[in-house]
Amino acid sequence: xxxxxxxxxxxxxxxxxxxxxxxxxxxxxxxxxxxxxxxxxxxxxxxxxxxxxxxxxxxxxxxxxxxxxxxxxxxxxxxxxxxxxxxxxxxxxxxxxxxxxxxxxxxxxxxxxxxxxxxxxxxxxxxxxxxxxxxxxxxxxxxxxxxxxxxxxxxxxxxxxxxxxxxxxxxxxxxxxxxxxxxxxxxxxxxxxxxxxxxxxxxxxxxxxxxxxxxxxxxxxxxxxxxxxxxxxxxxxxxxxxxxxxxxxxxxxxxxxxxxxxxx
Numbered sequence: 001x002x003x004x005x006x007x008x009x010x011x012x013x014x015x016x017x018x019x020x021x022x023x024x025x026x027x028x029x030x031x032x033x034x035x036x037x038x039x040x041x042x043x044x045x046x047x048x049x050x051x052x053x054x055x056x057x058x059x060x061x062x063x064x065x066x067x068x069x070x071x072x073x074x075x076x077x078x079x080x081x082x083x084x085x086x087x088x089x090x091x092x093x094x095x096x097x098x099x100x101x102x103x104x105x106x107x108x109x110x111x112x113x114x115x116x117x118x119x120x121x122x123x124x125x126x127x128x129x130x131x132x133x134x135x136x137x138x139x140x141x142x143x144x145x146x147x148x149x150x151x152x153x154x155x156x157x158x159x160x161x162x163x164x165x166x167x168x169x170x171x172x173x174x175x176x177x178x179x180x181x182x183x184x185x186x187x188x189x190x191x192x193x194x195x196x197x198x199x200x201x202x203x204x205x206x207x208x209x210x211x212x213x214x215x216x217x218x219x220x221x222x223x224x225x226x227x228x229x230x231x232x233x234x235x236x237x238x239x240x241x242x243x244x245x246x247x248x249x250x251x252x253x254x255x256x257x258x259x260x261x262x263x264x
Contacts, residue, residue: 019083020115021046023061026069027096030106031257033135033155033218034189038103040133041096043089045110046082050137053165054193054222059110068092072099086121090129097129104153108135113143123150138190141175145182153187154180158206162197163222174209181212189216196236203243216250223256230255 023044030038046060061067066080080088093105105126112119113136123132131152136144138156156176159169180188190210210217219241221230237253245251 018118018121019085020118021060021082022066022080022084022089023058023110024067024069025089025092025096026067027072027099027102029257030103032220032254033191034216034252035103035133035153036254036257039100040104040106041093041102041130042106042108043093043112044108045112045115047114048109048111048137049114050111050139050159050164050166050169052159052163052193054163056223057110070095072096086118086125089122090125093126094129102130104131104133105129106133106135111137111140113137113140113147116140116143116146119147120150123147126150127152137169138176138180139169139172141172141179144176144179148179148183148186151183151186153189155189155191156180157191157193158209160192160194160198160202162199162202163193163195168205170205170209177209177211189218191218191220193220193222194240195222196231196233198236198240200243203240206244207247210248213248214250215248216252217244217248219244219251219253221253221255 023046025041025043027039027041030036030040044057048055048059063079064082066082066084068078068080070076070078107119112134126132127150132150133153133155134147134151135155136157138158158173159166161168180186190206192206206217221232221237223230241251241253
């Protein structure tokens with residue numbers, strides 16, 4: 001069975017979707033953000049509504065099926081047909097959680113919130129197994145609202161046009177941030193992929209969007225899609241960090257680390 005496409009949601013509302021196309025499910029080390037180094041079960045969804053220039057994630061698996069690494073780090077893959085029903089996903093998560101002590105379950109992509117109807121069936125059950133960690137582009141406030149009660153941690157991107165090479169999403173980010181704060185029990189942090197071209201105006205937009213100065217800001221230097229290296233002028237790095245650290249209480253520079261470990 002072939003993976004469903006995002007276009008299918010044009011005829012069926014995402015709130016009505018009871019299955020979803022997944023790329024892969026595996027246990028690994030979180031390589032980005034505030035919980036870098038923590039062990040998680042990862043659920044990677046297919047497809048995204050954005051096309052960021054720096055994105056290094058395929059939008060579907062090579063086979064169109066969901067690839068499940070049963071034994072962490074082994075590279076031994078089992079294949080499941082797409083789209084996947086909620087209970088199959090919950091069962092697979094449960095089995096992977098048995099392999100080690102895990103911090104949380106990372107729902108990533110792609111963009112998981114494209115399938116918020118599916119997530120409404122998954123998150124309540126998943127939350128009984130481990131905390132629910134949502135990695136998202138932070139642009140779809142109305143979709144977040146559908147699953148917010150069962151979300152424990154929100155890793156929210158703010159997309160800087162200098163890095164994405166796309167139109168600004170600042171208004172969407174502002175709405176998303178305010179919705180995310182409506183669940184005071186949910187932990188929220190911001191991830192900014194930036195480069196030498198990041199502007200003062202973009203940083204001002206971040207300050208306007210993130211109205212709580214205690215919200216952690218994670219600066220992630222853009223990684224080259226070619227050789228997987230970071231090309232960033234040290235002086236520019238400190239200029240950007242200084243600008244945000246003067247406004248926010250918790251600003252950290254954290255590059256992608258899972259690639260250094262050569263793990264999924």
